[in-house]
Amino acid sequence: MTLAQALQQSAHILSSNGIDDSHIEARMLLAHITKLSPVQIYTQPERVLNQEQEGNLQELVERRICREPAAYIVKHREFYGIDFYVDSRVLIPRPETELLVDMALEFTSSTYLARPLLIADIGTGCGAIAVSLALNLPNSKIYATDVSLLALEVARLNCEHHKVTDRITLLQGNLLEPLPEHVDLLVANLPYIKSSELATLSPEITKFEPRMAIDGGKSGLDYIRQLLEQTKERINNKGCLLLEIGQNQEKELDNLIRSCLGRANFRFTSDLNGVKRVVKINF
Structure with a gap:
């Protein structure tokens, strides 16, 4: 999964579960697990996540769906x-x-x-x-x-x-x-x-x-x-x-x-x- 795909998919899941500003929150979670800045995420859309990163992102998205604040998730x-x-x-x-x-x-x-x-x-x-x-x-x-x-x-x-x-x-x-x-x-x-x-x-x-x-x-x-x-x-x-x-x-x-x-x-x-x-x- 590329950065662009991960961002789009995560934002869609968050939005579908009633999370406001889903794109911003998805970007925050993605930046946290990849250690990349927002600029790097947008300028390297074809960069591929490894399997561990995909699993970590899924876990963080699930926590956010359960309404845990993003600030607590990314610390x-x-x-x-x-x-x-x-x-x-x-x-x-x-x-x-x-x-x-x-x-x-x-x-x-x-x-x-x-x-x-x-x-x-x-x-x-x-x-x-x-x-x-x-x-x-x-x-x-x-x-x-x-x-x-x-x-x-x-x-x-x-x-x-x-x-x-x-x-x-x-x-x-x-x-x-x-x-x-x-x-x-x-x-x-x-x-x-x-x-x-x-x-x-x-x-x-x-x-x-x-x-x-x-x-x-x-x-x-x-x-x-x-x-x-x-x-x-x-x-x-x-x-x-x-x-x-x-x-x-x-x-x-x-x-x-x-x-x-x-x-x-x-x-x-x-x-x-x-x-x-x-x-x-x-x-």
Whole structure:
């Protein structure tokens, strides 16, 4: 079987089983088993797969049909132009979360200190936000917390791979509790989906991603409320908190911020789809 045939057949099988973007996903699986880049796949269509590669591709396609996310199958996901190792111990980084990194870098560019900037990534998961910031802010000091030791194992792998272990300190614990000092910038992508809405999500999420990374409790804002209640005790004067939120949560969060922080200075920023995705709170 040639590369072109393998790509066409795999895409057809995936599409027939209700997998969106079947051609892209088929190409991803084919690239994984052949160790070829997308460019090589398209420029060498007559290249023949060996028997082992054909068998491996069939196995991966079957896993994807069973709704296992492609990122878990190939063990990596790109985020902010950076390649990250991921597996079922962590939530798969989403493109919309890149807005958090953009806004964090925007804040740091206008902040002038006579010492390294202190940043905390809360609920770090695979470490995508922390590593992205560390690579773009080499003089910063970053804490990355997570309640899950399994997630921190994955984050450590990514810190080591990208050689930022000297800039990122991984801490196990609930939200801000493990932080050893006040910070200038808090960045958090916490679970914000209501428990009652989990059943409406795709099988890729409900069957494979860690529930603790998506379940925001009864209101969807349980962890965000806890974070807001802890923030004043952990953030420096003129500091900033950046929070990712879900669609249509801005009104409820507006009330929550005022309840927890009083007359706080905050604003919402929309993502590329027009969804209010990040709230920035200044202190």
